[in-house]
Amino acid sequence: MDQTVSIEKPPARLGSRIHGGLLALVLLLVFNALVTPNFLQLQTLFVNISQVATIAIVAMGMTLVIATGGIDLSVGAVMALAGALAPLIFLSEFGVAYPALGVAVAFILPLIVAGFCGLFNGAMVAVLGIQPIIATLILFISGRGIAQVLTNGNLQTFSNPAFSYLGTGKILGLPFQGWLALAIACVLFLTITRTTWGRYLLAVGGNERAAFLSGGPVRRVKIGAYVICAVLSGLAGLIVVAINSASDAARNGNLMELDAIAAAVVGGALLQGGRAPIFGAILGAIIIQLVKYTLLANGVEDEVALIAKALIIVAAVWIQQRRKA
Amino acid sequence: MLLSMTGIEKSFGGVPALRGAGIEIAPGEVHALIGQNGAGKSTLIKILTGVYRRDGGEISFAGHPSEVLSPREAQEAGIATIYQELNLVPLRSVTENVVMGYEPKAFGMLINWREAHRRTREILARFDIDIDVTAPLGSFSTAIQQLVAIARAVSLDAQMVIMDEPTSSLDAKEVEILFGVIRELKSQGVAVLYVSHFLDELFEICDRVTVMRDGQTITTRQLSETTKLDMIADMLGRNPDEVAAEGMTEFGGAAAKRGPVRLHAEGVATGPRLKRFDLTLHEGEIVGLGGLLGSGRTEAARALFGVDATQSGSIEIEGAPIRLEGPAEAISAGMGFLAEDRKAEGIIPDMSVRENLTLALLPKLASGGQIDFGREREIVERFIRTLGIKTADMDQPIRELSGGNQQKVLLARWLATEPEILILDEPTRGVDVGAKREIQAFVRDYVKKGFSVVLISSEFEEIVEGADRIIVMHEGRSVGELTNPGVTENMLVSALAQHGEGGAEWTRQ
Numbered sequence A: 001m002d003q004t005v006s007i008e009k010p011p012a013r014l015g016s017r018i019h020g021g022l023l024a025l026v027l028l029l030v031f032n033a034l035v036t037p038n039f040l041q042l043q044t045l046f047v048n049i050s051q052v053a054t055i056a057i058v059a060m061g062m063t064l065v066i067a068t069g070g071i072d073l074s075v076g077a078v079m080a081l082a083g084a085l086a087p088l089i090f091l092s093e094f095g096v097a098y099p100a101l102g103v104a105v106a107f108i109l110p111l112i113v114a115g116f117c118g119l120f121n122g123a124m125v126a127v128l129g130i131q132p133i134i135a136t137l138i139l140f141i142s143g144r145g146i147a148q149v150l151t152n153g154n155l156q157t158f159s160n161p162a163f164s165y166l167g168t169g170k171i172l173g174l175p176f177q178g179w180l181a182l183a184i185a186c187v188l189f190l191t192i193t194r195t196t197w198g199r200y201l202l203a204v205g206g207n208e209r210a211a212f213l214s215g216g217p218v219r220r221v222k223i224g225a226y227v228i229c230a231v232l233s234g235l236a237g238l239i240v241v242a243i244n245s246a247s248d249a250a251r252n253g254n255l256m257e258l259d260a261i262a263a264a265v266v267g268g269a270l271l272q273g274g275r276a277p278i279f280g281a282i283l284g285a286i287i288i289q290l291v292k293y294t295l296l297a298n299g300v301e302d303e304v305a306l307i308a309k310a311l312i313i314v315a316a317v318w319i320q321q322r323r324k325a
Numbered sequence B: 001m002l003l004s005m006t007g008i009e010k011s012f013g014g015v016p017a018l019r020g021a022g023i024e025i026a027p028g029e030v031h032a033l034i035g036q037n038g039a040g041k042s043t044l045i046k047i048l049t050g051v052y053r054r055d056g057g058e059i060s061f062a063g064h065p066s067e068v069l070s071p072r073e074a075q076e077a078g079i080a081t082i083y084q085e086l087n088l089v090p091l092r093s094v095t096e097n098v099v100m101g102y103e104p105k106a107f108g109m110l111i112n113w114r115e116a117h118r119r120t121r122e123i124l125a126r127f128d129i130d131i132d133v134t135a136p137l138g139s140f141s142t143a144i145q146q147l148v149a150i151a152r153a154v155s156l157d158a159q160m161v162i163m164d165e166p167t168s169s170l171d172a173k174e175v176e177i178l179f180g181v182i183r184e185l186k187s188q189g190v191a192v193l194y195v196s197h198f199l200d201e202l203f204e205i206c207d208r209v210t211v212m213r214d215g216q217t218i219t220t221r222q223l224s225e226t227t228k229l230d231m232i233a234d235m236l237g238r239n240p241d242e243v244a245a246e247g248m249t250e251f252g253g254a255a256a257k258r259g260p261v262r263l264h265a266e267g268v269a270t271g272p273r274l275k276r277f278d279l280t281l282h283e284g285e286i287v288g289l290g291g292l293l294g295s296g297r298t299e300a301a302r303a304l305f306g307v308d309a310t311q312s313g314s315i316e317i318e319g320a321p322i323r324l325e326g327p328a329e330a331i332s333a334g335m336g337f338l339a340e341d342r343k344a345e346g347i348i349p350d351m352s353v354r355e356n357l358t359l360a361l362l363p364k365l366a367s368g369g370q371i372d373f374g375r376e377r378e379i380v381e382r383f384i385r386t387l388g389i390k391t392a393d394m395d396q397p398i399r400e401l402s403g404g405n406q407q408k409v410l411l412a413r414w415l416a417t418e419p420e421i422l423i424l425d426e427p428t429r430g431v432d433v434g435a436k437r438e439i440q441a442f443v444r445d446y447v448k449k450g451f452s453v454v455l456i457s458s459e460f461e462e463i464v465e466g467a468d469r470i471i472v473m474h475e476g477r478s479v480g481e482l483t484n485p486g487v488t489e490n491m492l493v494s495a496l497a498q499h500g501e502g503g504a505e506w507t508r509q
C-alpha cells in the first residue's frame, strides 16, 4: 500500500473559506496590537490560549454533529454536569482516602456520564427521529439543573493540584489544555480523513438516503457524533473547573453552545451537513475568543459582546449561503 | 430568430466545457440539442438561464442582447427551464412546488391556497394527472415529479421552454402526453429546446437538431433530412459507415447459460404498492421487471434489497430463507441496488468521484477501520477507464460531473462490490447512446461470469432486448412471464394491456 498518497487534499473551496477566516484573524490581531493596551504580552497569550482551548474542544465535537446535519444545544449543560461531578468525587470520603485513585476517577467518571448524555441525544435523533434542536433541548434544560441539584446550587471550591494540572499545567511553557486541544484535533482529523467512520460521517451529512442505501451505518454514525461531542464537552467542563479551582454549576459552560456553533460555522462547517473542518473549528474558536477579548479589554459591556457573537454567526452563515448560490 | 447564441466560451477551473458553442432557435420551433455525456449541453443551457456566467460570446433573445444574471431573471424574460436534476422540494406539497415564487395572493400578501390548489389541478390536468395536490411531492414517483416540473415550467407563460432530458424517467405513455403538450406549445408559437439521448423520439417531435461534441456545436440539421446514424456519427465525430458496421444494441437477450437458482422470492408484499411478488433468479441470468408506472417494480427491488420491510412472503438466497434488515445486510449477503433517483438516492454531491464510487465497497476497502487508499485509487482508476467516465480527476466533486457521467459513477459503485445479485433500476438513465451500449455490454459480460441481474427500465426496448426473462408486473403483483428469445416490444405491451385497461395509475407511493 502506498502511504504517501493517502492524505486527502482539501477541496479548493475549503481553502478559500479558511483564507477568509485567516484574514479575519489577522485583522483582529492587528487591531488589538494597535488599540488594546498590553495586548502584546505573554500573559495575554496564556489567558487566551486557555480560553480558546475549551471553546475549540467543544467546537470540534460540535463540528462532527453539524457534519451529520445535526446540532447539539446541550454542550454547555453537559460541561456543567461533568464539571460538578469531578470535585464531588475527589472531595468525597473515597476520594480523600485514596487521593490518586480519586483524581483518576474524577477524570473518568464525568466523561462516562457525558458519554451517556451523548448517547441519549444521539438515540433521540437517530433512533426516534426527533429534530436535533428539540432532542438536545431536553438536556440543555435539564442537564444544568441536575448539576445544580448535585451541588445544592453551591459554588464548590477546592485545592487539588493534581486535578488542577488540567487547567493550569504547562508544557514547553504553553498551557496544557492548548496541547490537549491540538492532540484531539489531530486524532479527529485522522479519524475523519482516514477511517470508514469518517467517510460515512461525511456521507450521512451529504446525502443520508444515499449513504443508507449504500450500506452506511447511519444510526451508528450519528450516535457516535453526539457521543464524541458530549465527551469533549465533558472534558471542557473539567478544564474550566480545573482552571478556576472551583465548580459553579450555574456558570460553567453557560452559553457555550453559542460559542461552539459560532466557531464551527466560522471554521467552515455547513449547517446542512457533509463537511467537518476540524482545524477550521480551532481557527473559529480563536476568532470567537479574540472578538470576546477585544470587546472586554476595551471596556465594552458583556451584553454587547453577546450581540457581536450573534452577528458573527449570522455573517458566517450568510457568507456560506452566498458561496453556495 | 427568437434566440441566438454565438461563440459561447466557458471553463471551470481552467478546464474548458464550452469552446465557441452556439445555437439559433426560431419562434415556435422544437429544437433538439444532442451530444455525448459531458459534451456541454446542460452547461450551454445554464449559461442561457443565468445559472453560470459565460466567459465569452454573444446571446440575443427576442431581438435584444441578453444579459440574464439569474434563473429568476431568465424566467421573467420568458425562458422557462426544466433542469436535468430536478430542483423541486420533495417535502413540500405539489401545489407549493408548482406555484413556488408565483403564488396567488389574497389581500396582496397572504397566499390564497384554495386558488393555488385550483390552479395547480388545472395545470396538471393538461398532463392528464389527477393527484392529491396537497400531498408532499416526494411521495410520488420520479415520473410524476418530472411531469410536475414540466407542468410548472409550461404554466409560466414563456416564449421558450427548455427541457433537459425530460423523458429520461418517463414511460411510453407519459412521453406521449408530454409530446401532446409540446405540440400545443408549438401551435401557440412557443419555442422548445429539447435535450435528449433518445434519438428516435426526436423524429416525432423536433424540427431541427443541433449536435454538440467536446464543448463545440458541430452542426445543425433539419430532422426531416437526417438519420439516426448521421446524428450518432456527428456526436462521435466518426464516419457513419463505421458506426453502422458496429450495430446499435449490445444487450443481446437470451445469451445466458443459466445455472442453478440463486434467489427465490414468493408472495412478497410490503404494502399497498407491492402486494404479491414472485421471482426466481438463476445464476448467469438477467431477469427484467416489465410494467408501467405504479406497477410496483421499484417497490419489488426495494423489498429484495431489504429497504422496505416485508409484511408477508418469503425470500430465499441459495436455498436458505433470509430476512434482510436494511441495505447493509443486503450488501453483505452479496446484493447490490442501483436506485432510480440519482440525485435523491444516489450521489453525495459534495464528495469526490472517488469517495462516491467506493461508498458501498468501503467495508471491504478497510482493515481495522482504516481505509486502504492505495487500493481505493487503483479500483477507482480502473472503473473510470473501463466505463469511460469523463472527469477532470478522481478527486473532483461528483456534482460537477455531467448527468450521464454521474450515472456511470453510481453504476461503478455497485459493480465494484461484485454483488452476486445486482438490481439495476434504470441503469442507463441519462447516458448517451454510445455509453448505453457499453454499459449494456458490460452487464451482459457480468452475468456471463455467473452473476445475476434484476433489470428495471421504463424503456421497453432495453428490457425486451436485454433480459433473458421478463416478469410482467401490474398493480403491485407479478402477473406473467415472457421468455427470450423471441420477445418483442409488442408482446410486452399487450401483456401489460391484458391486465388493467392499459392504464398507468397515478396513485401515491
Ligand SMILES: Nc1ncnc2c1ncn2[C@@H]1O[C@H](COP(=O)(O)OP(=O)(O)OP(=O)(O)O)[C@@H](O)[C@H]1O
Residues within 6 Å of the ligand: B012, B013, B016, B017, B035, B036, B037, B038, B039, B040, B041, B042, B043, B044, B084, B390, B391, B392, B399, B400, B401, B402, B403, B404, B405, B430, B432
Ligand atoms: N460546475 C462545474 N464545475 C466543473 N466542471 C463542470 C461543472 N459543470 C459542468 N462541468 C463539466 O463540463 C462538461 C460539460 O458538462 P455538461 O453537464 O454540460 O454535459 P452534458 O452535455 O449536459 O452531459 P449529459 O448528457 O451527461 O448530461 C463536463 O465535462 C463537466 O464535467
Ligand SMILES: [Mg+2]
Residues within 6 Å of the ligand: B041, B042, B043, B084, B164, B402, B403, B404
Ligand atoms: Mg446534461
